[in-house]
Amino acid sequence: MTNPTSPAAPGQSRGERNFARVQAGMKKRRAAETRFRLYGMIAVGLGLSFLLVLMFSIVSKGYSAFLQTYVRLDVPLLEEVIDPEQTRQLDTLRSADYGALVKQNLRDMFPEVTGRRDKFALYNLVSNGAGFDIRDRVLANPDLIGTTLSIWVAADDDVDMLLKGHIERTGPEADRRIKDNQLAWIDKLNAEGRLEKRFNVAFFSNGDSRDPELSGIRGALMGTIFTLIVTLSLSFPLGVAAAVYLEEFAPKNRWTDLIEVNINNLAAVPSIVFGLLGLAVFINFFELPRSAPLVGGLVLTLMTLPTIIIAGRAALKSVPPSIREAALGIGASPMQAMLYHVLPLALPGMLTGTIIGMAQALGETAPLLMIGMVAFIADVPQGIFDPSTALPVQIYLWADSPERAYVERTSAAIMILLAFLALMNTVAVLLRKRFEQRW
């Protein structure tokens, strides 16, 4: 940028020297600039690629859980096994040994299998739940007895894993979960068109089970829903009331300062500490039932309350004072001004904060472990006093299970959990957009 035409006025030499030095340093500085920008891009890129890897790993592991291998059986519903006395009484029908029918049927299909151990291996191809499926069909229509029922029942998880390619067919037999004879039977069933991958209904309709092919998320999901109902119905009113008091009515003194510091700190207290609180106070002191959504909800209420209060205060703060002044000016009491004029305007913001708090509560695991919502519970809970787990806890439990089939089920449960979270956050974002107001 040196300009030969510009006359060198006296006293300018120093400026020109400076300018030369600036120019000399430019290359290095530009390089440093590019480097720094690159570091920034790498950092953002790393963060985003972690997200991508995480999502990919979950989805690639989990998507197959939505399909499950089913076996078609043509089971003769022998009257002498189900209802030898032909009473057609519900109790009799209910307690009949349908499993024996399945076994019988399997033996008929593979008459060459004789040894006790081989038979056992054969029975193992079909889920333990097969008998229950047949029972349900019979109970629904007792006239079926005596006919041959063609029914798709869940295959055992090992068969499922084999067909999904998660278990090796080769290698030393002793190390394999599926032995050579089982492989032959499976191949034969497959060749006969008796094996098929179908939508995994059990995953959505069942509670937890020791058999992977029978286990589902319904119980955990209901537990989560009950827990969140308790959390929401407590934390929203409490949070809004506290936010209103602290923002609108509380005098500014050391006492309210303390409450403020306290709330900000609570928002950052590790969640497991809330679990300890729940264990000591709600279960040991108040003797509320262990493992119940009620206690889970109470603990999560205390945990999400700071989030909701902080969001609520921010929402109230964003309502301009002119609204309050206008209401007070026409003779409303401070309470009326707040209740009829300020609160309705702040409510969308408060709702957004509440949804975000609920999303937090939905994903929380550690405090629930402390209050016993971590037991194996096969029944779907019916209310807030029933023992139950929650979706994240179910994920934790399944992640710890050794069976290969639980890996995909864990991932699938995670996908469900993330879907719920995404839904809640989307609603929060939309709500914010919809009611966003610039004053």
Next chain:
Amino acid sequence: MTQTPILVLLLLALSSAAFYFGRKRAFQVAGGQIRKLHSLPGYYGLYVAIWAALPALLVLGVWLSMEGSLITQMVVSTLPASVQDLGPDKLNLVVNDIRNLVVGNIVSGTPDAAMQAAADRYRELQSISKLALFGVTLAVAAIAGWLAFSRIAPHHRARNGVERIVMYVLIACSLVAILTTVGIVLSVLFESIRFFRAVPVSEFLFGLDWSPQIAMRADQAGSSGAFGAVPLFAGTLLITLIAMIIAVPIGLMSAFYLAEYASRRVRAIAKPLLEVLAGIPTVVYGFFAALTVAPFIRDSGSILGLDVASESALAAGLVMGVMIIPFVSSLSDDVINAVPQSLRDGAYGMGATRSETVRQVIFPAALPGIVGAILLAVSRAIGETMIVVMAAGLAANLTANPLEAVTTVTVQIVTLLVGDQEFDSPKTLAAFALGLMLFLVTLVLNVLALHIVRKYREQYD
């Protein structure tokens, strides 16, 4: 339990009736001229309704929370002296048996006559309590409602009355936050004190050996079990350190890039996406760490000829670091955006490049806030539970090698408390002592961080 909802519904019905009559009464005393009233008629109705419902509901709440332990005490006091002398543990078992008898569950061993009698007594007391509860709450509701009703007069300041009650309710609600802290402190403190009676504080804080399970097996409560928590502290610090080494540079650089370099569009996309990382439940990270990252690190280690534990501190720390990236980046982003534009202008106006401005002007200006953000992130990492429970080990190794398995404070709390709990064994109580440590450390970090950030914001406001 089943009667409670009925009672609550009954009280609500009573309260609505009170509203109706209160409102009507207000019209009456005003002789139809609302102007004569101090408040709108609805407020008189509300006034009566609140008085009809609130005291009764309070009574109900207190009653229900006390009922169980009171009845138990009364039953225990009627038990034969031989049973009462059994000591707290055995007595607890007996009480449990009695309760089971009451509910009709199967009891360990055959119930003897005394227990059967006690169970009958229990049942009897329960039904008495239920009846009395109905009577008392309804009476309270009626009396309080009537008193409020009789105060209705044109000059009665019903609105102020209602507003005062609402204000008390609001104050009570904001006290819940304080009560939570008090509850946390008390619950971990009491059990910790019991723990420190069995295990000296110095041994807990400075002991190098942690093996609570041994104490259980030898059935020598506390005396031989090793409760030296140093390996846990060291493990927690190691994993936190690894997490910070990942999260701080990436988080900070992302924050600088997004705040100072990125175009509005890039920012609008990248920032929420990064924040998604913070919204993913920790149990998901735990699963990812245990099933994807740990095997990956172990395999790559074995390729390099390194011996990596399958539950290495590195895997847990790495994943925890990823979780904390958005925490650092969005807190820092706030802080960086709070740096006044005039400082940037000052630097640009003299010919500083962007990176020079960021490094030499914005970074020093934002440093206090960034330190606050990092402290909060550290607090978060120390208290993080699920990732380490699922991906870090249980063995209390005292090591600085990130390739070995270590355990952390939170892992031990979970291990000690999940499953059967006995509240007199130091093993269970130790969890609360660890909880106390955790609470104290994170409290100090949080308060410090919040203070720094607040001071920082005041500086530029």
Next chain:
Amino acid sequence: MTQGKSMTVNAFEDTHETKPVKPQSTATVHRDVRETVGEVRVEDPRIRCTDVNVYYGEKHAIKNISLDVGKGEVLAMIGPSGCGKSTFLRCINRMNDTVSSCRVTGEILLDGEDINGRHIDVVPLRARVSMVFQKPNPFPKSIYENVAFGPKIHGLVQSKAELDEIVEASLRKANLWDEVKDRLDDPGLGLSGGQQQRLCIARSIAIEPEVILMDEPCSALDPISTAKVEQLIDELRQNYSICIVTHSMQQAARVSQRTAYFHLGDLIEIGKTDDLFIKPRHQLTEDYITGRFG
């Protein structure tokens, strides 16, 4: 960026409705451009601007402005708020680059070279055309480091001794040395407002620029500090060309040799300060300096 946004708002406050000198014609692009009255050009200019236009998105903030800044002179730019004088000032060292919606056309020559030229790097440009802002904005560093900032980033010094020398010389030139020489390591933010502003000027002259742009440098200062800064500006004129935007006509009269009057994005009149204040040639200028509006 926030500074830019606030400028955008200021630049279009369309509150002063005045009679146009030139009849409006819908045919030309700049239909409401007014002719400039007075001596636009000087001999031997440091900066020569020709037909400069600035747009913020759709808004036409600066309209066809041409003017010169001579060597060793102080040019004051006055005008009602929102007249575009700050915007114009920021064009001279391309501070408007940071505002994404901002577009500048026309030619601005620094020593005969177009600063908006394609091969021109803003970093060395700003080392030659340095800027002092309305609000004192010392960096959160020590007094010494504040002044040393420019020489350090631009690599103007090779040794600590040289740097010490520059810092002292700059602080002396800014009339601040005696007040701070014993506490050079104290934070710059600890100084009083007037001292902070002189520190910012010292920071600017530490890189020995050719032109110093000052955007209402005294608006946040008390009268005593203002007097000191004005005295400083007068001294600095020996070595630098200075453009100063000011709201105060007295200040313009005190410190400048030439004055330019801006109105709604137009340069209405420019000329010797004494002439302009004593017998303004344009009606709008007269209205303004006699206090009818502004």
